[in-house]
Each structure stands twice: as structure tokens, then as C-alpha cells.
Amino acid sequence: MDLADTLVADFDVIDLLHTLATRSTELLDANAAGIMLADQRGSLRVMASSTEEARLLELYELQRNEGPCLDCFHSGAPVARADLDAMLATWPVFTKRMRELGFSSAQALPMRLHGDTIGVLNLFRSRPGPLTESDLWIGQAMAHVATVGLMQERSIAASEQLAEQLQAALSSRVLLEQAKGVLAERTGLSMDESFHAMRRYARANQRRLGEVAARIIDGTVDAEALRGT
């Protein structure tokens, strides 16, 4: 599975996180997924999402300071509710917005390292209720693989580096957004389509996502070539 390959191959943080988000929706009974990472001050940031709706919902959750991902981050344990009523009772603001974005349930799984929670894998479904036990187990294993991968990127697992790690991930994220903008303007594609075109191109040419983004920005990869892939 390509999550494990990523660990030994050339590495790109955002690519790994995005792979985790996308694979989660393929392997689990979930329609969308997103990943938040925290720094040492406990500040959470949205790092990757499988869809725009998932990203919006996560940002909203951070803004309104309410929801399962935050609870999961604080408790370090998986968080879900049995049904919509239970969700509404616990997170009224979040649940309302979740419904507007077309989801009926949310499940949050902790990304843990040496006893610390460093982030959360969030799964959103169009059907109500929590994930099955086996889905929960696979989801948690995937979150663990991503955590280990994240820490191995620079072979030093010192917790001092976590803040820098996050900063570097954020820089790659920014680069990606800039490249999406360049590609969208050149081709007329939407931001989502631009991202997928970049990812397909990176896969097909065995390049890292970050490298493709940089080449789109400096113009050494032809935008039209990406559009056609």
C-alpha cells in the first residue's frame, strides 16, 4: 500500500498527509477525511483534506472551537457519537455546519507519538453513526503510520523538532496552494481540479508533489501538459 512505500521512498509531508486522507476514504466507510496537526503550543492547523467540504468543516471547527476533532485532540482518544441527536447535543454549532456541508456523522482518531497527541485524523460520512470496530482499527493504524512517517522525515525524533516540522509542513502547504493558483489561472481549472491534476502528474512521472508544485510556479512544467493528464 502506498502509505508504507512513502516511508522508504522520497518523502513529502503534505503528500503523505494527503495520501492518508484520500486512502482513508477509499479503505474506510467514510466520504471525506482531513488531518489536523498541532505544534508544541497546542495550536491545531488543517494540513490536508480529501475534499473542499472536509477542509471547510475542519476550519470551521477550529474557528468555533467546538467539535469531535478538538475533543479527540484534547483527550487523545477516538471520538464519535451514536447518532445525529447525540452529536447535536454535544456539538450543536459544529453539527449544524456539518449537515449543511452534506455529512451526517464525524469520527476523530488521534495521531499519537510517545504519549503525546500530535494531530487528529478526521473522518466524515454522509451516513449517521460511528465507524465499525474494524474500520476504526484500520483507521487508527493508518493514523499511526502517518505519525511515524511524519517523525521519520528527518530521522531525528526529538520533540523539540515538532514545531519546526509543522512549520516545514506549512511551507509545503503554502507552496502547493500557490501552485494551485498558478495552474488554475493558466488552465481555467478549479482549485480542486488543479490539485488533482498536479497529483496525477506527480504520480505518473514519479516526482514529489512539492517538486511538481515548484516547477509549475517557475514555469518549467507546462500547465497544459498537466491539464491533459
Added chain:
Amino acid sequence: MTTAAAHDRRVAEILSLITDTEDDRPLLVRLCAQGLTALPVAGVALALMTDEGPSGVVLAATDDRARKLEELQFSLGEGPCVEASRNGRAVLEPDLGSSGPTRWPAFGAAVLEAGVRAIFAFPLRVGAIRVGILDLYRDVPGWLSAEDLAEALAFADAATVVVLYLQADSGAGLAPAALTEPIDNRAQVHQATGMITIQLDVEMAEALLRLRAHAYATSRTVSEVAVDVVDRRIRFDDSDTGASGDP
């Protein structure tokens, strides 16, 4: 604390600390001086970077030793600052005594000679935009604590805002407010910046400055303008306000 707001607040605080003052030293000199006060380090320096890589220009330094070590790295073509600007990642070297000479054969010896035992170099960057490097020098070996590292990253982000601002040609019409506001990290801001590079045929840094300038000129937030650009309601051009369309 649940959002990146804490970091952004600290960046804004640092920016107002260095702008709200009678101090008539250059902005970046004040920023380095603040860094020296706030962090457990012996020296702070800022070096400029261009698209081609490290420029060899030291923008500011708290002392002569820090300045000389910056210059030395550029003439030798090695060192944490050179490495950080090449990779776009921070270079954290907590113990130069044991790893310095192997990691950087020429620079490692010189830096130990100068009495420095740890170096931390942070790139000043916004995605593809790379404007410089912030270097922290310590006389004792050891990691920065998690808190100090967060503080150093806030200083790096504050320095990024100032260097970007100083590089803006006055034609971009950037209001002084641009100097006290951290870069908004919402995805749309960077997507819009990417779009504007094509609309105006300019570099990424210039596009970000134009986006910010337009927001100040029209009394809107940067992310509001960015959303209009991304949704293709406005386009940037060479008109007075910098853009046209129907927001």
C-alpha cells in the same frame, strides 16, 4: 488554545514592538535586538536571499561576531544559513563541538574558534517566496526548548513580513498597516497569489504584495479579496486600485 491564532498573535506583537517605538534604528536591527532579548541566544543575524540563492548581504546583526559569521558562510559557501536557504528548511545544530567540523569542515572550525557552540537557522519563506534567513547563535550547546523554538519561528515570520515590506517598490502602494499584520495563511490567500502572478506576469512575492496593497486600498481584509480572486470575481490589472471586477 486551539488554533494557529497564538502564533499569529505573537508575530503581530513582535511587529508592533518594533514599529511602535521612538527608536530610529532600522526596522530589522530593532527586530534582531528584540530577538536577542526574547530568546536565550548570544547573537541574532538576518541575511538576505534572492531567487538565485543566498545573496551574501547581511541585513542586520546584533553584534560584530554574528555579522562576520554570516559573511563567512557566504564566502565559504557552507554553513547552516547556506543550507537553510538551499533547502528552505530550518537547520538546527545544537552541538557544533561534536558535529560542526564534520558537517561543515571549513565553517565548523571557524565558528568554534569564535566561541559559538550552537546555531539555529530559519528560512524566511512563504511557500515559493524566499526572502532571507534568520540565524541564532549560542555560546553554550543545547537544543532550544519547545517554547523558545516557537518563539524563534514567530521571529522568523515577523522578519519575513518586514523584509517583504522593505522589498516592495513604493509603486505597490503598500500601506504601513502591511507592516504590522502577519501573513494570512488561509489557503485562498496563497491560491490568489498564484493566480495574480499570471494575471500580472510578476513574481510570487510581488503578487502577494499587490494582493495586500489592494486589500488596504479598498479597506477590505486580505482574505476577502483573495476569495474574490479565487472565485474569479475580480482580476488584477494595472489600474489605480490594482484590480477590477465585481466583488
